[in-house]
Amino acid sequence: MDSAEICSIMAKQIRRYQPDAQIVQIPVADGGEGTVDAFLTAMGGKKVFLTVKGPYREDLCAFYGLVDSGRTAIIEMAACAGLPLVGDNKHAERTTTYGVGQLISHAAKSGCRKIVIGLGGSATNDGGTGAAAALGIRFLDGKGNSFVPVGGTLDQIRTIDASGLCPELNGVEMVAMCDIDNPLCGPQGASAVFGPQKGADEDTVKRLDQNLANLAEVIRKDLKKDITDLPGAGAAGGMGAGMVAFLGSRLQMGVETVLDTVRFDEIADGADFVISGEGRLDSQSLRGKVVIGVAKRTKKLGIPLIAVVGDIGDHIEPAYDMGVSAIFSINQVALDFSVLKNRSQSDLAKTMDNLMRFLSVL
Template structure:
């Protein structure tokens, strides 16, 4: 092998995508020391997205003081790549780890995300890639919008910054005061889900429980999102509720559509476009990709499938190395994946298996490469 491209998602709770790239890369070098290794660590919009982009294409970190999930002062950062493109992950100021032990999506805000968007625009960024993932919020992006100058009023004509529990109180939305510095700035929101804004498959019912919501809160949050959708439609003339991805990050996907005219795209597609993947894989002998578990959900366009579809157009074989293999994956082979290997070498519960995931990954790749050197059937 002369050229190998490595582009995995993280194995959540075990290894980052960069660690996976490093392990696969050095194992390939054992058997093919002259091989050109091209590593592209991937994050689909959640925690680690900025670092992955900076590792893949270079750039710099910019630190900024913003509001955290409970309006407290925190320090966060975003990345600048290609001089005028900012990469922001909402998890850096509105992520679940920031509220560990005090989760409450009725009260958390995305206000800090809006502050980061403004800071990036003031830094001359004309394109913003916004990662929607790992949030602790359910405010429909209203907090971020408020930071950008959008005004929300209750039925007493009092201005306020909505949170999940007060979306029901929004009587009027005024976007005339949105910061002029955002004119000409395009926002692409990365999400790896296609959930709609509200309802049984919406943001509250599907994701709010993992953010600390009980059954009663879920219903209240869902009703709040439904009300927000109605006001957006009435005051702004924008229909967002049924757009795939609108439910991402506590329905921040819907908010970015309504208040910033953002484009919602699957995270892997944004990554592949940004790193110029189609050009990057030219002349590659094989592509290694992977994710923590591959199953029927993977067919909806996550990392492995996104990579495979692009590679198939150029006839480049794709090997998926994963933690676990679920059911209903036969269709993935038609999408460009040539083979799938699990690193689960022993039958152990996850909490035990995760402790040996790095060595198991290396052993799996080692076995695969040993086989590749056999040249079976050749003279």
């Protein structure tokens, strides 16, 4: 479910018990799926659709958003490099961000002077090299041959030639929204933390991590930038690092960008409750995803925050100290996600119904 659908389901259940309640629905995303819609809801604008390359270089129809009278483009890399696009065919060592570069190129050539990239929900682990290649940066192997790297071939890069970078990007402000602060490599890096959910087994994770380390070394040598320990460099399979190294982007927490844009603090002031959620609340969520981003603000405002989530991981107790008042999972039965996802809407509705029944007797 996207953010707008979740808001709608929640609001419907609230009105069953509190028909006169004032409900403000704010679709929020942190850089992953729904980021474009969140900005369009807040600012107005339109979607631009075009054919680009998908995770396995297949043609697919993707999109980006135009806001601020067409001067700013909002791109969510999940639109063409997202995990849902690969289904069960998960191979982090083979997927590419090439299509993301095509979206960036189209926006720049259309006259955008600011491009915001949402880094989240990716199926990739290529350090952003695919996107860079689509924008004219050349990656050369030991024999001087140019190729488009993927996660499994980053170790073959010996030289990076950035002289052919898309000229329309000159002077364009680049902002990368990332929902985590993980470094590029190591036990908290892109491969170790996120590789398994993208289909990487233990051996593949080690190889991907070593390959990203090689990329970082070549970037240091040829581009004179050190991105290894940069917070957020590990976002989206190292796309955070690539955005900084190849495009001079700045990294900032995605949820903060959206909440500022929609004037969340102003809207939420005086509310009785704020209800938020995400697919899974776990230890990674504590590093800055949607629920915690919202919780930090509701805590300052003195408003209870109720988190309604798809699943709850271990070791999430610190969330309560960070401003979350209560956490509820919508899981109603013990079934595999492949089955549960088909009943997500009804399970969310039932959970909200149960929550409202309780709040109504207080």
